[in-house]
Amino acid sequence: MFQTDDSSNSTLTVLFVDDTPDNLELLGFALKKKPIVMLRAASGPECLVIAERDQPDVIVLDIQMPGMDGFETLRRLRANHRTEKIPVIFLTAAKSDPQSISEGILLGAEEYLTKPIEVDELMARIRSIFRVSTMQRELERVKAQFTAMLVHDLRNPLTVIKASIEDMVQHHTKNASLDRDSLGVLNTISQSTRGILDLVNDLLDLSKYQAGQMQLDKRTLTIHEVVEGSLNLIGLQYKRKGIELALYIPADLPKIKGDLGKLEQVMNNLLSNALKFTPPGGRVSIEIKGNADPDPTELLVSVTDTGIGIPSEELPILFDHFRQASTAKKTAEKGTGLGLAICKLIVQAHGGSIAAQSEVNRGTTISFTLPVG
Ligand SMILES: Nc1ncnc2c1ncn2[C@@H]1O[C@H](COP(=O)(O)OP(=O)(O)O)[C@@H](O)[C@H]1O
Ligand SMILES: [Mg+2]
Incomplete structure (x- = not known):
């Protein structure tokens, strides 16, 4: 079932990032006879460009670099969905630097090596990290396939x-043919069924999208x-709950290319979250602008509410699936924790990005971008 391609002989493309040209020169020499295609970058920014463009199998990243250091570079690699899954080996200068090592591992560097580098050890680490990441991806694919099959049959x-x-x-409401208690029970069953169906639909979407099977019907x-x-x-639900909805949308915004149904799904999720997590009497606004006058390349769409908010330390995990913020757990609101994960995948598939800002008891803004044209 697993395509655990044995990587012991195959040639891997490895991006080495180091600000000292001599180090790269030396490495290139040492690795000459090894089955490796060596890419080089002399700085963090250069690493980001090459990683996105050439999709290396592994990145070996120096921590101490002027300007953008290894930590910041890794953070940005992980924030870009085109590079987030590339395994990274950190190079630390001193053996006695436990803090940078643990910080690096916290950020998702899978391995670290201390300088000076021993070539055989480096090769072994590259091989093993590549094998693990290949297996991880395969596992994700199989899991997504299995979920898709299961939820499809449930739906x-x-x-x-x-x-x-x-x-x-x-029927029973119209004909008054049931007593109130029994009708109440039926209503409860009806609501719960809707809840399960929502969950199943979200799961199906998410697993399809995660497996890379999002078909965009773009126009x-x-x-x-x-x-x-x-x-x-x-809109009607906002009226019912007594929440004011304000729109700040200029008439002359440039057109976009996108899948109407999926973009509506993003908007629905954000508006339903704002509605859920804002008490009656509150206010929700939708603001849209171009990123530059007079020729925007991107639209920035923001949904801002005056609701319960999200603690700042929980913001980074908000877009992971099955996540619920501690503020939401204190409310009676139910959810699947899949809405924002789905939003993120849809926005990314359109070439945009999504982010959250929030303050507890003040409110939340979720913004996403969409390329123009
Ligand atoms: N506007 C908001 N205000 C406060 N918390 C929010 C808001 N939007 C999202 N959240 C938090 O993010 C979590 C994940 O949202 P989402 O993925 O849509 O899942 P769900 O709505 O099913 O709980 C929510 O459970 C909530 O904790
Ligand atoms: Mg939601």
């Missing part, structure tokens, strides 16, 4: 159950269409 019968119960509720559209479509669905 059809659940859809039938949900429709049948809703019919029953409607030229305006961001107004996206907002309108979403407000049609959720």
Whole structure:
């Protein structure tokens, strides 16, 4: 089932990042006879460009570099979905630098080596880290495939159950043919079924997207269409809860290329979160602007609420799946914790990025970008 390609003989492409040209020169010489295609970068920024462009199998990254150091470089590699999965080996100067080692590992460097480098050890580390990362990716793929299969088979019968119960509720309500208690029970079953179906649908989307199976039905559209479509669905719920909705959307924004249904899904998720986590009497605003006048290359879409907020230390994990912030756990609101993970994948598939800002008891802003054109 696993394609654990045996990497012991295959040639790997490895990007070496070091600000000292002599070090790279020396390494190049030492690795001459090894089955390695060596790419070089002399700084953090150069590493980011080459990593994205050439997709190396492994990156060997010096920590101490002027300007952008190894930590910052690693942070940026992990923040870009084109480079986030490339395994990284840290090079530390001194053996006695436990703090930088643990900091590096916390950031997701899989391995570290101390200078001076011993070539055979370096080769062994590169091989092993590559093998592990290949297996990890394969595991993710199999898991996604399995989830997709499972939830797909759950969805059809659940859809039938949900429709049948809703019919029953409607029928008995209209004919007053059930006592109040029994009708209450039916309503509870109906709501729970809807909850399970939501979860199954989210899981199906997420596993499909994670397995790289997001099909974008792209066409030229305006961001107004996206907002309108979403407000049609959720606007009424804002009225009911007594939350003011304000729109700051200029009329003359440039068009974008995107999948209307999926972008609406992003907007729905953000608006339903803002609605859930903002008490009655609060305010939610949607603001959209171009990143530059008069010729924006990107639209910046923000949804800001005056709700319960999210502690800053929890912001970095917000877009992972099944995550719920501690502030939300104190409320009675239910959720799957999949909404933002799905948003992130959809936005990234459109070439944009998504981020959160928040202050507890003050409110939250979730913003995403979409390339123009
Ligand atoms: N506008 C918001 N205000 C406060 N917390 C939020 C907001 N949006 C998202 N969150 C937090 O992020 C978590 C994940 O959101 P999401 O992925 O949409 O899952 P769900 O809505 O199903 O809980 C929420 O459980 C909540 O803790
Ligand atoms: Mg949500």
